[in-house]
Amino acid sequence: MPTNAFALSRMLIAERSSLVRRLARMLGSEPAAEDVAQSLYLKVQRIDDDPPILNKRAFLNRLATNLATDWLRAEKRHDALFEMFDPTPDVPSDTPSIDRQMLDSERMRRFEAALEELPLRCRQVFVLRRIDGLTPGEVAARLGITVNAVAKHVRIAVRHCHARMQDDPDA
Numbered sequence: 706m707p708t709n710a711f712a713l714s715r716m717l718i719a720e721r722s723s724l725v726r727r728l729a730r731m732l733g734s735e736p737a738a739e740d741v742a743q744s745l746y747l748k749v750q751r752i753d754d755d756p757p758i759l760n761k762r763a764f765l766n767r768l769a770t771n772l773a774t775d776w777l778r779a780e781k782r783h784d785a786l787f788e789m790f791d792p793t794p795d796v797p798s799d800t801p802s803i804d805r806q807m808l809d810s811e812r813m814r815r816f817e818a819a820l821e822e823l824p825l826r827c828r829q830v831f832v833l834r835r836i837d838g839l840t841p842g843e844v845a846a847r848l849g850i851t852v853n854a855v856a857k858h859v860r861i862a863v864r865h866c867h868a869r870m871q872d873d874p875d876a
Contacts, residue, residue, distance in 0.1 A: 709758050713749040713765055717742075724769055731773045737780075741772050748772070812870070819869035823862055830855055831862035 717724070721742060728738035745768060758764045801809065820828055826848070833844045834855060841855045848855075 709754050709761075710750055710752045712761050713752060713758070714746070716761055716765055717746055717749055720765075724765075728769060728773050731770070732776060737776060738773075741769065741776050744772050744776075745769050815870060816866060819866045820862075822869070823865060826850075827858045827862050830858035834859050835862075 724745075725735070725738045725742050728741050729735045732738050732741065745765075748768060749765070752758075820831070823831065829848060830844055830850075833839045833847065834841065839847070841852045844850075844855045845852045
């Protein structure tokens with residue numbers, strides 16, 4: 706084993722606990738500090754004798770700091786990557802399923818067809834009253850009919866649409 710690697714390995718083993726504590730403060734995690742210390746040990750094993758390292762303690766500390774910085778950058782990239790693609794499966798979606806959307810679309814088509822079967826005046830009254838939300842008095846004034854006629858047309862339209870929707874096997 707080269708002299709630099711041997712001396713750095715002995716120093717790392719002797720000062721491992723204080724180095725891991727310092728790395729844990731930098732990284733915010735003791736398991737991460739242990740991982741970086743292990744990487745440091747492996748890196749130290751590959752150091753050559755040329756050029757000779759004069760201040761081995763400073764070199765070891767700088768190497769540990771660089772590895773910790775690299776670990777933090779990698780962790781930041783990892784978090785950013787998975788944050789972009791996280792579908793958050795624990796959060797239920799408000800969007801109906803495709804099956805539900807298809808069934809609802811088919812029911813809406815059947816309802817619109819039932820409305821089209823109504824006489825024009827009856828359809829106009831129903832749309833103004835139930836879809837547009839006008840009061841019976843407003844519908845009567847707009848169409849020039851009585852409030853009782855509005856109620857009668859709405860009743861006819863509701864019965865007709867209800868009967869047509871009951872014919873639907875998915876209702």
